[in-house]
Amino acid sequence: MPAAVTIRGLWRALGFLRGHEAAKPPVSEPVEHRTSTLIASTGTPRSFIGVGGSILRADEWVGEGADAHPIVLMLHGGGQTRHSWKSTGAQLAAMGYHVVALDSRGHGESDWSTDADYGIQTMATDVLNALSALGRPAVLVGASMGGLTSLLVAQQAGASCVVALILVDIVPRYEKAGSKRVRDFMLGGLSGFATLDEAADAVSAYLPHRPRPRSSAGLRRNLRQQPDGRWYWHWDPTFMQQPDDDPDGRLKQFEDATHAITVPMLLLHGGKSDVVGPEGVTRLLELAPHAQVMDLPTAAHTAAADDNEAFSRAVVTFVSSL
Numbered sequence: 280m281p282a283a284v285t286i287r288g289l290w291r292a293l294g295f296l297r298g299h300e301a302a303k304p305p306v307s308e309p310v311e312h313r314t315s316t317l318i319a320s321t322g323t324p325r326s327f328i329g330v331g332g333s334i335l336r337a338d339e340w341v342g343e344g345a346d347a348h349p350i351v352l353m354l355h356g357g358g359q360t361r362h363s364w365k366s367t368g369a370q371l372a373a374m375g376y377h378v379v380a381l382d383s384r385g386h387g388e389s390d391w392s393t394d395a396d397y398g399i400q401t402m403a404t405d406v407l408n409a410l411s412a413l414g415r416p417a418v419l420v421g422a423s424m425g426g427l428t429s430l431l432v433a434q435q436a437g438a439s440c441v442v443a444l445i446l447v448d449i450v451p452r453y454e455k456a457g458s459k460r461v462r463d464f465m466l467g468g469l470s471g472f473a474t475l476d477e478a479a480d481a482v483s484a485y486l487p488h489r490p491r492p493r494s495s496a497g498l499r500r501n502l503r504q505q506p507d508g509r510w511y512w513h514w515d516p517t518f519m520q521q522p523d524d525d526p527d528g529r530l531k532q533f534e535d536a537t538h539a540i541t542v543p544m545l546l547l548h549g550g551k552s553d554v555v556g557p558e559g560v561t562r563l564l565e566l567a568p569h570a571q572v573m574d575l576p577t578a579a580h581t582a583a584a585d586d587n588e589a590f591s592r593a594v595v596t597f598v599s600s601l
Contacts, residue, residue, distance in 0.1 A: 322338030322365065322368055322369075322378070324336065324337070328408060328412070330404050330408070331392075331393070333390040334389065335382060335389045335390070335408075336361070336382045337379050337380060337409075338365065338368065339379050340371070341372060341378075345372075345376055346377075348375060349415065349416040349417050349443070349601070350377045350379060350413055350416070351420060351598060352378075352379050352381065352409065352417045352418070352420070353367070353368065353421075354406065354422070354425030354429060355380075355381075355382075355383065355425050356424050356581075357386075357465070357518070358461075358465045358518075360513060360514075361380035361381055361387055362380075362387070364380040364420075364583065365380070366591060367420075367587070367590065367594055368380050371598065374595060377415075379409070379413065381406070383425065384401070385514055385518045386514045386518075395517040397517070397518045402428045406419075406428060407432055407436060410441075416442045417440065418441075418443040418445070418598055419432060419433060419443075419444050420445040420594060421444075421447060421449070423554070423580065424449075426447055427449060430446075430540070431532070431536050433536070433542065434535075434539045434540060441542060442543075442601065443543040443544070443545075444542060445545045445546075446546045446547070447583060448552050448579075448582045449546075449554065449555065450546065450559040450560060450562065451530060451534045451559075451563065453555060453559055454556045454559065456553065457552065457556075464481070464485045465519055467481065468511075468512050469512075471507075471510055471511040472510045473508075473510075475502065476495050477510075478498050482498070486581065488577075488579055489585055501513050534562075534566055538566045538567065543569070543597075544569065544570040545571045546573070547590065548575065549580055550579075551577070552580045552582075553580065575590060
């Protein structure tokens, strides 16, 4: 693993930036004179048209003076929803940014695919459609599935459209054991839960590092109660039934995309993650020597939720440096 490089100000408080020292200038600190205003954590609903006419739902925050900055488009991980980003979205908007958090197809309030098409290229094309509708350069922030999608989007859209990229605990060469644990958790909930507390038990077993909330009511954002009385995750179960047809081909696709990206890139790595390991980080830096890597020591794969304060500050600092 490349040697750690300590950088200034907020980065020093949050962790370490890792990478090839000669290739990476430090991320600049936030602009000191920029002030923040109070922004509601609940964004304004917005919709986009995806592949095949699918409706993609989103939340949008527009800060004062946002036209002076690139849009920040946030893409959640598999089995999650746009609500993963609400705190960070509001903070960025308070700093004067235009932020859009998108529900991927088959997730949250976006349409389920009528032909069960949840291929990574289809998801990338959905995002390309959203970028076209937004009509301005964007910074992509992608977690897990959303990060892999972002790699393809950044490659295919080009540097004039995607001006920077933040990968949230994901690299092309991720750890198979950690990925399997995520997949097993998602498959384990396909039959639903009798109560919200039962669902909370499953989440706590999956995320033992995270304190359990006092109330299970927050899970209503991610679960829906069906006529049979059981609670089901708010995503299409056929999303988990995609054929594992060519893992080597997909790895090459992701690595080729990473190697082609020249815009600023940041990996936010959960220090407790079992999905992103040292070999994967090293390979990322081989493919994209200009990339920067920052550790969030108390976070795991679900970094934005595990330590949202540190995560949000890191995103704000990076975006402000562009």
